[in-house]
Amino acid sequence: MSVANGRALLAMPGPTNIPDRVLQAMMRPAEELSSQPILDLTGSLLNDLRLVFRTKGETFLYAANGHGGWEAALTNVLSRGDKVLVLASGRFAIGWGEMARFLGADVEVLAGSWRAAVDPVAVEERLRRDTNHEIKAVLMVQIDTASGVVNDVQAVRKAIDAAGHPALYMIDGVASLGCMPFEMDEWGVDVAMSASQKGLMTPPGLAFAAASEKALQAHPHATMRTPYWDWTSRMSPPLYMKHCGTPPEHLMFGLRAALDMVLEEGLEAVWRRHALLAGATHAAMTRWAEGQVLTCNIEEPSQRAPSVTTILVQGDPSSITDYARTVCGVTLGLAIGDLAGKAFRIAHMGHVNAPMVLGSLSAVEMALQAQNIPHGAGGVAAAITHLSQSA
Incomplete structure (x- = not known):
């Protein structure tokens, strides 16, 4: 049974979610x-x-x-x-x-x-x-x-x-x-x-x-x-x-x-928002990694990007990405280059807020549970804790 009906969510690193305000600005004569x-x-x-x-x-x-x-x-x-x-x-x-x-x-x-x-x-x-x-x-x-x-x-x-x-x-x-x-x-x-x-x-x-x-x-x-x-x-x-x-x-x-x-938001505030949402993603990933199947591709935390997180998977990452898309309506990023078929990506860039990122993380954690993929429990809870303490 799919629960994907509703507004689809892009959690891929481009193209990203386009704000309604941007779409509306484009709906006009030349x-x-x-x-x-x-x-x-x-x-x-x-x-x-x-x-x-x-x-x-x-x-x-x-x-x-x-x-x-x-x-x-x-x-x-x-x-x-x-x-x-x-x-x-x-x-x-x-x-x-x-x-x-x-x-x-x-x-x-x-x-x-x-x-x-x-x-x-x-x-x-x-x-x-x-x-x-x-x-x-x-x-x-x-x-x-x-x-x-x-x-x-x-x-x-x-x-x-x-x-x-x-x-x-x-x-x-x-x-x-x-x-x-x-x-x-x-x-x-x-x-x-x-x-x-x-x-x-x-x-x-x-x-x-x-x-x-x-x-x-x-x-x-x-x-x-x-x-x-x-x-x-x-x-x-x-x-x-x-x-x-x-x-x-x-x-x-x-x-x-x-x-x-x-x-209007302020460029520095935009940077801070991205850093907070990235931190929430990394907190979830740290918890999931306890199952020793998922791991963050970038080993040093200070070198992890504030706009996208690449997650290595022992096994087929499509079991996670396909589930998130078809069951939850969340499109995660597929891995490319040397990591193709070995990882997936969660984007947290552009027009994103806490519910959107937490929704993407929830879709991943739901996929991990449904597919019986070993993982540390409470990744989304760790993300919420990070935001509640930092935002």
Whole structure:
């Protein structure tokens, strides 16, 4: 007997739950593409993206997904043949590096673990050996949604500085922007990118990039530049050039509503909410792990992401994910990359509150009981205790 009827709940790491306010903002007629309302909307979005990235640099908006944001970041500052150092900690930095290689970069991967964050000491050591400064950029994700790790952006910046290396520092913030602290200017990030479908609560289809002054100085010399992604064109006054064609109006209407929600709540409050809900998830996972079948993929608690938790399973994780979806109406994230078929993921990012996260955890615990999967009892109770003591 299914109890899934009712409003379905997404507990997967993108696309995330879209607020009604965002959906309603999109349910309107189109505007003339070069009209004053669209001009004003474009300007307000680019300005408020600066607030979210915490930068005084330039921001850019693209009709694209996160992979498009990767390409925008790479092509605007790099040249074919440039050496790029990719800091591995799961799937997505590797994917960004694969794109850089396809575009003509010479890519080196600094090996990492699927179960731990990037080691700043190893980064400093590798850059110190690059005495001729052949490495032109360092690529890292702040949160890898496949492994569930959070990397320390500030610590890696300090490692780059300690090595005295001039490489551009480039960060993927797809799963972190709007979910946890990100201080682009304060932490010395040169290029950052993100997308709409996770912490920013908007349907997939928008990608964002932000550029420091150092990145803008590198831009004119980049030979990877292509017309669609090009910052020079998008910084020119005509509205048509800022979008390289027709603006993605309805996604922009939605993003405007989403950014209004973020700024009304307060960015720091948004970060705190995500930290609390992640803590509740980790408390439940710690209790479940007592059955020695489930375990958190990221071993060090301080390195667990505030937006998604990846859970390793001895056996077939589909017995949990299928049950949660068909019986409870909760869609959990499937594992990808090296963890495919070995894990599942619980997202706690974007438009989420305590009842939503507790509902997702309850569906997991219900599946564990129904499927007779060994686990420590009281995971949801531990999550409630965490929130009652912390919220």
